[in-house]
Structures are given as C-alpha cells and as structure tokens.
Amino acid sequence: MIPDSPGPAARARALASRLEMQLAMDVGKFLRKYLRKTHRWLALPFAALIVTVLLARNSPFGSLVQQTEQVLLLIMALTGLYLFLLPWWTKWKRGRGGNEGRTG
Numbered sequence: 001m002i003p004d005s006p007g008p009a010a011r012a013r014a015l016a017s018r019l020e021m022q023l024a025m026d027v028g029k030f031l032r033k034y035l036r037k038t039h040r041w042l043a044l045p046f047a048a049l050i051v052t053v054l055l056a057r058n059s060p061f062g063s064l065v066q067q068t069e070q071v072l073l074l075i076m077a078l079t080g081l082y083l084f085l086l087p088w089w090t091k092w093k094r095g096r097g098g099n100e101g102r103t104g
C-alpha cells in the first residue's frame with residue numbers, strides 16, 4: 001500500500017511557508033549589513049557638515065547647509081535607532097524559535 005503523502009496543496013503551502021521564512025531572513029541580513037554600513041559611512045560627511053554649518057552660518061548657503069545637516073541627522077538617528085534595537089530584536093526572534101541573527 002502507498003503511504004499517505006501530502007497532497008499538492010499541502011506541499012505548495014509548505015513550500016510557500018519556507019520561501020516566506022527565507023525571504024524574511026534575507027531581508028534581515030540585508031538590513032543588518034547595509035544599515036550599519038550606511039550609518040558608518042554617513043558619519044564622515046556628517047562630521048564634515050557640522051564644521052560646514054559653523055563656517056557657513058552667515059553666508060547665503062547657511063540655511064541650505066543646515067537643512068542638509070538636519071536630513072542627514074534624521075537618517076543617522078533612524079539607522080542608529082535600528083542598530084540600538086537590533087540586539088533586543090535578535091534575542092526576541094531567537095526566543096520565538098526563529099534563526100534570525102544566528103551566525104553559526
């Protein structure tokens with residue numbers, strides 16, 4: 001007798017679920033890698049911009065430079081907040097049985 005095997009619908013569901021998990025892991029890896037890189041590499045232009053803001057205070061470019069600084073600071077704050085929350089997020093995921101953030 002042929003043993004019970006999952007039907008095509010069940011197999012499709014299992015495959016979809018595996019693909020969904022894989023996608024979530026890949027997105028997580030992508031964010032971890034590139035948001036840290038973004039934060040790291042924006043540090044240099046941001047530091048230069050602080051000096052520029054001070055130097056350009058009374059020039060016609062003053063407010064433009066200041067606005068640019070504010071936008072960069074917002075990006076730094078958002079990516080920094082992500083980096084700050086990442087350890088808790090990873091622990092929480094592990095606690096739920098996911099394997100996000102595992103390196104080995």
Ligand code: HEM
Pocket residue numbers: 036037039040042043044046047073076077078079080081083084085
């Ligand atoms: C505006 C709010 C900011 C927040 C909330 C923030 C937060 C963080 C956090 C949580 C980390 C990760 C620390 C760790 O490894 O555990 C980090 C790394 C770092 N931050 Fe920020 N940060 C901010 C702004 C800045 C600014 C203004 C600069 C420099 C101009 C900067 C430069 C860096 C650098 C170079 C790293 C190391 C990145 C790496 O590991 O490759 N951050 N920041």
